[in-house]
Amino acid sequence: MTRATREQLPGDGLVLAVPDGRPGPPPLRFERAKGRGWVLRQGERPLIQARSEGDGCCRNLHLRRLPGHRSPLPPISAATMRSRTNWPHRYGRWLEETAHGPLHHGRWMLTPRTTFAPGIWNCDLVRDWPDATLELLCGGGWHGVLPLRPLPAPDAPRVKAYRKHAREGTLAPVLLWWVSFLDGWLLLDGHDRAAAALVEGMQPACVELVRVPDDADWRATAEKITEVHEERVARLAARPAGPHTADQRQALNRGYADVISTLPYDADATPVFERPHD
Structure with a gap:
């Protein structure tokens, strides 16, 4: 190999x-x-x-x-x-x-x-x-x-x-x-x-x-998660600031970082191959 x-x-x-x-x-x-x-x-x-x-x-x-x-x-x-x-x-x-x-x-x-x-x-x-x-x-x-x-x-x-x-x-x-x-x-x-x-x-x-996962697969997933994360951050920013806004933003960013960091190392599906025709 x-x-x-x-x-x-x-x-x-x-x-x-x-x-x-x-x-x-x-x-x-x-x-x-x-x-x-x-x-x-x-x-x-x-x-x-x-x-x-x-x-x-x-x-x-x-x-x-x-x-x-x-x-x-x-x-x-x-x-x-x-x-x-x-x-x-x-x-x-x-x-x-x-x-x-x-x-x-x-x-x-x-x-x-x-x-x-x-x-x-x-x-x-x-x-x-x-x-x-x-x-x-x-x-x-x-x-x-x-x-x-x-x-x-x-x-x-x-x-x-x-x-x-x-x-x-x-x-x-x-x-x-x-x-x-x-x-x-x-x-x-x-x-x-x-x-x-x-x-x-x-x-x-x-x-x-x-x-x-292969690089292309986990990166594609990361792009989708990033889009959702950015939408959530934008919605939070559009609201009037309150006493917990900073904590909410920090929680969103921390959760996003945790998910993204594990994507390349999450278990992928074990392939099952087709039997070649004799």
């Missing part, structure tokens, strides 16, 4: 602006299936086959996961984990180089993820394999973590080795991919590390991969 342009973010994060230099869809991608279904593929290998059932906005999503997932990251040595590493930047470089990842044209944000809603890493972590049913909330969301291979047992050799790192605070973070239509995450790398942290009673450290 052609190298992405990097934008540094506060707190060790970054945005990768991936150029449109790769023909066809990315190696790891969602594809539409017949009816209300989709497939997650890595290359030509299906990893998840899913179908939605039920009427109305609250439906069940039935999943069958298949073996063969290949991590987009290389194995991480104990020495690397104990080094002082900026994990989002290192994972970003590996994702650029891999032949098994989801990156394609557009902007992708990689940031440390330290807080989750209650239950994400226990009751909303899918442990059933290979079949599972997700109860989607109204609007289609679910909000949990979906592993792409079975989580290992607590006494598995690699889990035992990683538990020591978890206790030492040197365990490399897992890599999560935020999927908009699931309102949840796929666990792309770190199944053994996640299991080790959970056995130790810890929430796994995470790096989150999120597709964010």
Whole structure:
């Protein structure tokens, strides 16, 4: 892959602006299936086959996961984990180089993820394999973590080795991919590390991969928001000044600045590709 342009973010994060230099869809991608279904593929290998059932906005999503997932990251040595590493930047470089990842044209944000809603890493972590049913909330969301291979047992050799790192605070973070239509995450790398942290009673450290809007898209949205903001400011200025006018103007400007500053980094829709005709 052609190298992405990097934008540094506060707190060790970054945005990768991936150029449109790769023909066809990315190696790891969602594809539409017949009816209300989709497939997650890595290359030509299906990893998840899913179908939605039920009427109305609250439906069940039935999943069958298949073996063969290949991590987009290389194995991480104990020495690397104990080094002082900026994990989002290192994972970003590996994702650029891999032949098994989801990156394609557009902007992708990689940031440390330290807080989750209650239950994400226990009751909303899918442990059933290979079949599972997700109860989607109204609007289609679910909000949990979906592993792409079975989580290992607590006494598995690699889990035992990683538990020591978890206790030492040197365990490399897992890599999560935020999927908009699931309102949840796929666990792309770190199944053994996640299991080790959970056995130790810890929430796994995470790096989150999120597709964010292209520059043209968020700038177009910013223009519309700016027009509305200017109209509100003009209406306020046309009124007789009162004791709270200055505070109202300040609140308008502060709200406008807050919204504009987050637009380039809001999660964008995860694309679902059409299956090429054979």
